[in-house]
Amino acid sequence: MTDQQLMAHAIELAVKNVRAGRGGPFAALVVYDGRILAQGTNVVTSTNDPTAHAEMVAIRKACQKLNSFQLTGCEIFATCEPCPMCMGAIYWARPARVVFAATRADAARVGFDDAHIYRQLRLPHARRSIPVHRLMRPEAQAPFREWQRKADRVHY
Amino acid sequence: MTDQQLMAHAIELAVKNVRAGRGGPFAALVVYDGRILAQGTNVVTSTNDPTAHAEMVAIRKACQKLNSFQLTGCEIFATCEPCPMCMGAIYWARPARVVFAATRADAARVGFDDAHIYRQLRLPHARRSIPVHRLMRPEAQAPFREWQRKADRVHY
Numbered sequence: 001m002t003d004q005q006l007m008a009h010a011i012e013l014a015v016k017n018v019r020a021g022r023g024g025p026f027a028a029l030v031v032y033d034g035r036i037l038a039q040g041t042n043v044v045t046s047t048n049d050p051t052a053h054a055e056m057v058a059i060r061k062a063c064q065k066l067n068s069f070q071l072t073g074c075e076i077f078a079t080c081e082p083c084p085m086c087m088g089a090i091y092w093a094r095p096a097r098v099v100f101a102a103t104r105a106d107a108a109r110v111g112f113d114d115a116h117i118y119r120q121l122r123l124p125h126a127r128r129s130i131p132v133h134r135l136m137r138p139e140a141q142a143p144f145r146e147w148q149r150k151a152d153r154v155h156y
Numbered sequence: 157m158t159d160q161q162l163m164a165h166a167i168e169l170a171v172k173n174v175r176a177g178r179g180g181p182f183a184a185l186v187v188y189d190g191r192i193l194a195q196g197t198n199v200v201t202s203t204n205d206p207t208a209h210a211e212m213v214a215i216r217k218a219c220q221k222l223n224s225f226q227l228t229g230c231e232i233f234a235t236c237e238p239c240p241m242c243m244g245a246i247y248w249a250r251p252a253r254v255v256f257a258a259t260r261a262d263a264a265r266v267g268f269d270d271a272h273i274y275r276q277l278r279l280p281h282a283r284r285s286i287p288v289h290r291l292m293r294p295e296a297q298a299p300f301r302e303w304q305r306k307a308d309r310v311h312y
Contacts, residue, residue: 014299021306025300049220050219063205085243095286097288099289101290102300106293107300116247136167140163146174150175155267
């Protein structure tokens with residue numbers, strides 16, 4: 001399938017997701033070599049899972065299918081610019097490319113916080129709308145020491 | 157439990173997580189009124205899920221327990237500064253406060269990409285290490301129109 005065909009399919013999934021009442025107006029695909037490996041829609045409200053954005057659902061499904069925590073060589077198609085959570089997940093999954101259609105500004109116009117969260121992450125902790133505090137930094141090095149000591153650690 | 161007791165407990169969980177070979181050296185708690193509602197550790201490599209960071213696991217569990225996609229009034233304790241994915245999830249779950257111990261720089265020193273991803277998200281798409289393309293923005297407004305037309309939509 002071409003990029004346009006893949007995105008048209010994702011847009012159709014997003015429309016159907018709203019009609020079915022499963023969640024927000026978003027869908028995403030994980031694609032390998034022009035073929036759909038996994039697809040996801042936003043199911044935040046129907047599954048009580050704030051992390052169940054379309055991209056997250058598709059990434060998790062694709063990884064299960066591949067038995068891997070990496071999406072090497074895959075492409076992510078998303079009907080809207082991924083939010084910081086989803087873009088973070090994409091960086092951890094390390095696909096080859098991301099293609100999106102609507103923008104964070106388009107999402108903001110219909111009431112979604114994506115643009116707000118991007119702005120928040122640029123602020124120092126003290127100026128965030130959700131207060132962030134730090135404590136016990138020295139004690140918290142213990143898990144890292146344990147990690148470095150572990151000969152058979154699996155890095156990701 | 158006090159903040160210090162809660163964080164000490166989380167640090168212990170993170171150490172045990174490494175020893176058990178379940179994943180990276182990280183743990184997190186969702187706390188309400190000084191009591192632990194849910195806890196999570198990093199299980200990325202043992203579950204083949206790049207989204208299974210400690211905070212994500214704890215948030216998802218707490219939401220299931222509360223039957224809600226919001227963590228209103230809750231606090232997140234994390235042994236390390238949440239990465240952009242987890243901080244994004246925190247903004248979507250909307251808890252009252254975040255407490256962390258080790259920093260993104262500490263995580264970087266033992267080989268984790270958190271600081272790198274924070275830097276990437278500040279760059280324009282064209283300069284990112286994972287290429288990002290946009291196409292079919294006009295067509296992708298259809299799901300948003302469907303959303304606005306839907307009288308019984310559940311906003312999140």
